[in-house]
Amino acid sequence: MGDMLDAAGRDPDRPADFDDTFRRWWAPMVRSLTVASGDSEVAADCVQDAFMRAYARWRRVSRLDDPPGWIRHVAVNRLRDHFRKTTRGRSAFERLDARAITTSPEPAPPSDLAALLAQLPPQQRIAAALFYVEDLDVHQVANAMQLSDGAVKYHLHAARQTLRGALEAQS
């Protein structure tokens, strides 16, 4: 049955190969999480960490129905951890009434869409990024975020409503 390949182009009866999986899914995951986090370094770290975890237990992961889905789920969790840490750090600064000293050069001013995206709650940002950038369907997004399909639809709808206003104002 070697000619029966799944959507990812692999034989479903054969365990996935790590290198092939990495080459196929590394860039799309980094792209979508870059949009979700607004920082390509953070996105690359999250995806890299997810692939390392997958490699350490590859014998088991490779036999799953959807190994890239497992990796994406781990990467999204890492990104959520990052959001949590950032929020805690910001809260701490606010409590201390302190100012962060920025030594790195100011980033380029973000586009309107990027600025608007940054204002979205993390769940909406991640859902929108996975749906629009990585081109996943609702069910795959739900798997990656460990949410129900309905919850993902809700987050996508809310994100669309917010972003629609920005795009209509631009045009």
Add this chain to the structure above:
Amino acid sequence: VNDELDPLDETLARGLGALAPAEFELDADRTLGALRPALRRARLQRRVATATTALGLLAVVVAGAAVIERHPGSKVDVQARDRPTRPTTIGPLRSTTTRVSTSTSTSVPRTITPTTVPDHRTTTTLPRQDNQGPGARPVTTTPAPTPTTTPAGQRGSTTTTTTPPGTTTYVAIGGRVTIRFAAGRLTLVSRIAAPGYAIDLRTNTASEIEVRFSNGRNESRIRVRVKDGALEPEISQT
């Protein structure tokens, strides 16, 4: 949402896609090559962690088995009805003392031997062994069935309370002691400790012999005294 894709969705997909780095900027092969050592390290760490966990579990199981082995309190040695000797094993943490009644401390053939005194109808009956306690039965006995005879001229039947001479072995968990009783005197014939136990001869006189067996955690004590011409054995386990 999938069914409702409209021009806005396409515009959003284009706009958000433009925020992401281009595919060609992300060189998966180069990243994979750079990541190899870290990947190998991660796998090694996981294997070490798994092996450590397995060894820890194994150690816990072995330790548990050793503890159970040392405290066989839950084991009960059930004897067959006709087996003559061994006492029932009692939990080592419980202190038990069993006294053997004087009249049954020595095995005597179950046959009742009536002795007829000439010219009189006096019969002396030896005690049976049926009522012996389970914990401290003597093991072996050289038969010395000496029925006591009522002195001539006395009428009626009497029951003796003296122990006939003979050799008796007393068994405890920690070891066994063989004692000869003759002419109202005790003589220690032998003392043998069970594996792992040490012998401590506390008393060795004509009227009392006490031997203790200890393995550091449990102690068995066998004490035999002569009281009113009869043996009074005492076997305890702590």
